Amino acid sequence: MNKVTMQLETLSCPTCIKKIEGALTKTDGVESAKLLFNASKAKAEYDPEKVTSAELKSVVENLGYEVLKVKEA
Amino acid sequence: MxxxxxxxENKITLIAFILIAAGLILRFLNYTDAGNAALIGATIIAMLxxxxxxxxxxxxxxxxxxxxxxIAVIGALFIGEYVESSIVTFLFxxxxxxxxxxxxxxxxxxxxxxxxxxxEANLILADGSREVIDVDDVEIGNRIAILPGGMIPVDGKVLSGEAEVNEAAVSGESIPVSKMNGDQVLSGTILDSGYLEIxxxxxxxxxxxxxxxxxxxxxxxxxxxxxxxLDRFAQYYTPGVLVLSVIVWLITRDIHLAITxxxxxxxxxxxxxxxxxxxxGIGNGAKNGSLIKGGEVIEKLSKVDTLVFDKTGTLTKGRPEVTDFKVFEGDAIELAGLIGKLETASEHHLGRAVVEYAEEIADLSAYTMQQASGVKGRGIEGDINNRSIVAGNRKMLVENGIDIPDNIEAYALEREKKGNTTVFAAVDSKITVVISIADKIRDDAKEALETMRNNGIKHIVMLTGDNRHTAAAVAAELGIDEVHAELLPEDKVSHVKRLKEAGRIISMAGDGINDAPAIATADVGLAMGKGGTDISMETADVVLMADKLSQYAHALSLSKGTMRNMKQNIIIALVTVALLLVGVLLGGVNLAIGMFAHEASVLIVILNAMRLMKFKP
Known part of the structure; x- marks a missing residue:
């Protein structure tokens, strides 16, 4: 199980939380996803055999949010 | 796309504004169709x-x-309210x-x-030259150079050099701390003056x-x-509003009223x-050195009525210091030199306290040690400057055949009752000095406890593994209501449980691993960050970064301030909705005014919360 932290553009609408969390969680291979609204960060745990961090980045981008930095741990 | x-979005907002202005002017000049077209254009672009x-x-x-x-905007377009539809989208x-x-x-x-x-970091290469690298590329074991004004890039140990370091970023405390060989330095702290290699x-x-x-x-x-x-509430509230407005429409057959x-x-x-x-609130806490872990902690902390403290390291500094150096015969400076030099050979923490004290008043390098040997649980003896020195407890004296005169014994007993540990020192088999050593109470403890009492704390309890005398002395000085001494970690937990069962809301503060279970049991757990261990910091709900009890007092009043602020915000929100509702029923509030008031109330609650950033108790 890999972990990824994405720094997003500044989030201002509370509904973004559920939108982004929901979209990530629904992605195949993602175990859990959490959005830190105030820090504007998305964290996800995923199975590296099913999905890559670059794919997760594009999931967020397709919702219309800028991803500034991706950090894998 | x-x-x-x-x-x-910002450009769209601006375009919508221009189109609205143009539309209104056109309509005013009686070009109604062109004006409406501009307004519809503004609505559509802003709706994207x-x-x-x-x-x-x-x-x-x-x-x-x-x-x-x-939905409201589509409704407004449907009934031809182009002015309102465009203004609502723009305002939103x-x-x-x-x-x-x-x-x-x-x-x-x-x-x-x-x-x-x-x-970035200044990496020292094997040949001694330096290279600036990204802080993410630093590896464990790398040697790093830190220059004056530079930031320490990683946590590490000082290898060489001496410096004054400002640790405000971590502890919230801006008085520089001196660092030298073997000291720990923290990432994010700044080197004021000097030079370090870590x-x-x-x-x-x-x-x-x-x-x-x-x-x-x-x-x-x-x-x-x-x-x-509120989250759950909003989940039902929003669809509820939708249903209600449909009902309003069904009853009144007035689309305008329904969308308003x-x-x-x-x-x-x-x-x-x-x-x-x-x-x-949490931001304010972090800036002032108290890390509050979340809204739930703030809520609980604001309700706390009973404080439980560990003694050593929490109410006290956690390291013994010499509180008195009583000389019965001879010169104080010379005696400090002789005894201090001897204690440099000791590994006991009381010995270290004596050395620290002696170094301050005498030059230890002027003394030479011929021999020294420590006796476990007793003390130390040896020859300094060719004089025989014995330092230790009563057993140490007895074993060396040294008598304790009555006046010295009486003095020592009195010091011990005040919570000190005493060390007797004899030069050439004659007792000349009694050293009192105690773990001193933190400088800000008394004031902080008083502040918290004035802030709604009804009962203060101290739990300690230390002996009864010391516990009683500390409790008396700080005016603590309830004291329990000679406790094991599990005893601390059962005391916390007992207090909780008595209906009190407990906040427990401690520093060591032995406090972690009690910290976890309390309603709110508080750990000392600087002298504390990782475990107690992780279990805790609040961490005091500079180990200051005044930060505790700050966190407590901050939590109350934050709860007050939150309640004000909820009231502002509810009153706005209520007033608007009345306004709609009585007439006079249309879509645009409604949207304006709505956005204004959002800004007011944010501005109200911003006051907390400057909060001072």
Whole structure:
């Protein structure tokens, strides 16, 4: 199980939380996803055999949010 | 495409504004059709980002405010209210823009923290030359050079050099701390003057500084019960508003009234009011050296009526110091030199306290040690400057055949009753000095406890593993209500449980591993960050970064201030909705005024929360 932290553009609408969390969680291979609204960060745990961090980045981008930095741990 | 639209939101807002102005002028000049066209254009362009967000949310089965606005605007277009439809969409976008800007301010404290994070490091290569590298590339074991004004990039140990370091970023305390060989240095702290070479021990996300940032980030997003309630409330409230406005339409057959109702009932200020207070409150705490882990902790902390303290390291400094050096015969400076020199051979923590004291008043290098041997649980003896010195407890004296005169024994007993440990020192078999050593009470303890009492604390308890005498002495000095001494870690837990069962709301503060279970049991657990261990910091709900009890007092009144602020915000939100509702029923409040009041109330709650950033007890 890999972990990824994405720094997003500044989030201002509370509904973004559920939108982004929901979209990530629904992605195949993602175990859990959490959005830190105030820090504007998305964290996800995923199975590296099913999905890559670059794919997760594009999931967020397709919702219309800028991803500034991706950090894998 | 979607990203493009979101990115252009500010421009879209501006275009909508220009179109609205043009439309209104055209209509005023009686070019009604052209004016309406401009207004419809403004509505459509402004609806793009709003509609997309509403659609995205509905796909996640979420009823968002955007959805209410979208329906209202479509309704307004349908009945030909182009002025209102365009003004509502414009106000909504403009309001969101202001919201984002002000929200950013409430988050500024955490942003300041992350901006303080070190970016690069001066790596020392094998041949002694230096290379500047990215802080993420530093590896454990690397040698790093730190120059004056430079930031320490990683956690590590000083290998060489001497410096004054400002640790404000971590401890909130800006008085420089001196660092030399063997001392620990922390990432994010700044070298005031001097030069250091350190060995990296913790890098990347493992440094204390990174962990603090992560804790604060998580804290600002962990929700209080009130927030969770409001979240759930909003989940039902928003679709509820939709249903109600349909009912209003069915009864009155007035679409205009129904869509106005839809807009004024938007739950904006209600949803944002509570979290924004928490974010500002937690940010204020972090800046002042108390890390509060989330909205729930703030809520609980504000209700605490009983404080439980560990003694050693929490109420006291946690390291013994000489409190008195009583000379019965001879010269104080010479005696300090002789005894201090002898104690340099000791590994006991009392011995270290004596050395620290002696170094301050005498020059130990002027004394030479011929021989020294420590006796476990007794003391130490040896020859300094060719004189025979014995330092230790009563047993040590007896074993060396030294008598304790009555007056000296009486003095020692009196010191011991005051919570000191005594060390007798004899020169050439004659007792000349009694050294009192105690773990001193923290300088700010008394004042902090008093402040907290004035702030609603009814009962203060001290739990300690130390002996009864010492415990009683500390309790008396600080005016503590209830004391339990000679406890094991599990005894501390059962005392906390007992107090909880008596209906008290407990906040437990401690520092060591032995306190971690009690910290976890209490309603609110508090750990000392600097002298504390990782375990107690992780179990704790609040961490005091500079180990100052005044930070505890600050956190306590901050929690009350934050709760007050949150309640004000909820009231502002509810009153706005209520007033608008009355306004609609009595007539006079249309769609545009409703949207304006709605956005204004959102801004007011954010501005109200921003007051917390400057909160001082």
């Amino acid at each position: 979607i990203r493009f639209i979101f990115k252009q 980002p709003i509609g997309i967000k509403a659609y995205q949310a509905i796909r996640m089965k979420l009823f968002s405010i955007e959805l209410l606005v979208t 976008l403009f309001g969101s823009y202001l919201e984002a800007r002000t929200l950013e301010r409430t988050r500024s404290s955490i942003k300041e923290l992350t901006e303080m994070a070190p970016q 060995e990296a021990e913790k890098v990347g996300d493992d440094t204390t500084f990174s962990k603090i940032i992560e804790l604060v980030e998580e804290a600002q997003d962990s929700k209080s019960n009130a927030e969770r309630f 109702f839809l807009v004024i009932a938007c739950p904006g200020a209600l949803v944002i009011g509570a979290p924004v207070s928490n974010v500002a």
